Amino acid sequence: MNIILKLSKLTLFLFLGLFFSLTVKAQDYSESYVNYMSGLENYVQNDLYGKVSSVLYDVEDAPSKEDFISFVKEIQKEMNQFYLDNAGELMEDEKSVAASFTHTMLVQLGELYLDRAQEMEVEERLVFLKEYLSKTNLDQDIKNLTDDLARSLMMAMHSAMKIPFGMPNTDVADQIKSISGDQGELFAASSIMNDMLMLTGSYEDSERAVSDFSKNYTNSTHLAKLKDGLISLEKLKTGSVVEDFSFVNLEGEKVSLSEYKDKVIYLDLWASWCGPCINTFRTKTPDFEKQLREHEDIVLMYVSVDDQQAPWKNYLDKNPMRGVHVYTGKGFEADIMKYFKVWGIPRYLIIGKDNKLVNANAPRPGDDAVAALLEAKGA
Structure with missing residues (x-):
């Protein structure tokens, strides 16, 4: 007591x-x-x-x-x-x-x-x-x-x-x-x-x-x-053009959302310290990625908000995943987190072609997310 x-x-x-x-x-x-x-x-x-x-x-x-x-x-x-x-x-x-x-x-x-x-x-x-x-x-x-x-x-x-x-x-x-x-x-x-x-x-x-x-x-x-x-x-608003956020990839190069404006983006906000994020990577992401592998106009973009790059890189070194992996840092103080009012992770978004917002609260990796992505690309 x-x-x-x-x-x-x-x-x-x-x-x-x-x-x-x-x-x-x-x-x-x-x-x-x-x-x-x-x-x-x-x-x-x-x-x-x-x-x-x-x-x-x-x-x-x-x-x-x-x-x-x-x-x-x-x-x-x-x-x-x-x-x-x-x-x-x-x-x-x-x-x-x-x-x-x-x-x-x-x-x-x-x-x-x-x-x-x-x-x-x-x-x-x-x-x-x-x-x-x-x-x-x-x-x-x-x-x-x-x-x-x-x-x-x-x-x-x-x-x-x-x-x-x-x-x-x-x-x-x-x-x-x-x-x-x-x-x-x-x-x-x-x-x-x-x-x-x-x-x-x-x-x-x-x-x-x-x-x-x-x-x-x-x-x-x-x-x-x-x-x-x-x-x-x-x-x-649905259909609004999303701000052109920039990140850093694993090679240290700058990556911007606008580089993928001709594709549909499934944006996954995560961190290496986030238990639910890691659990999803292990249990849901492999099959999710497999279902979308043939759809070249759909990009899976994983944005790390770890405070430091080392934990982000270490996790991906030990647990390789397909998709685009980028880093923004700063945790919940990151600009993209404030922009989308993110209060908890993992958080998923769907950004359509021309970087227009489709869903700021997209389904978690799974059949519903696959269906939403196929709908967003007009399949």
Whole structure:
């Protein structure tokens, strides 16, 4: 039990503490905002961390739902007071970000409870989540739905339903549709925003979702943010010309996408440290490559995002594969990863002739992928 508790505490630290340094470094905020976030980080590490640990992890059993919500409401008062005491010199947009950050932390506290109270059945967990948002007034207070906040709300919903976050399913979407009022609006907007952030579907899927949301919630304060998100995806419309990314091949030569504009490209983003990538290479790729061997106008392009070239080359030296092998490096910070909003690998794309995007979320190697590639080349 002690080992489990220690691991849970570490999870708590990462869950709440890491956001601060990432947020402050990510944007060019004022000195007042940096000081504000530094003070909030100090509060989390030196005060909140211990309080949450004592309530959730330093006990044999999780507290009751009612007791935990009461505990969080006290934390909420402290955070609100911190905001009142320290946000006076922030610019208006910084105040909005700071308030959203507090909302994000409170949503995450709710998810921590769901993570701790594993014995609760799904129905009870869903009831808790709805009560938690209502009694903390988060369903009313959240007006500025940031990326982190939308993701945290969706992670909480997945946790409530005991569904791994990021796993394709329709159950979460169906559950959100069943929720009415302010919470229904909040979760619907969060779901659409999260899908756009993670590019779980196509641009056209997001466009339909935003259109439906605007019809159901005409005056929603979240609508503008969703429309902005949709604009950011316009370059990923089906048929859009993909940016001419350049890579390095095994011989150290520059390779560009435009060199293959007369072919259909099946682009595989991977890394030598990615277990699922390597497993796919071993179990699916050989037969996949064999099925496409006679189609010279289809190129299998494997793009490594390893931080260093050595692991990439070492893997291919020991495990030769057909196709075009190139390196871009930088992991998830690579330009191509940001361009296609890649949050996990392996990730597959189909780029048609003239480098026009066919599918930014193509099927994994297998019969479905073969069929999609043959369709893309007009076979």
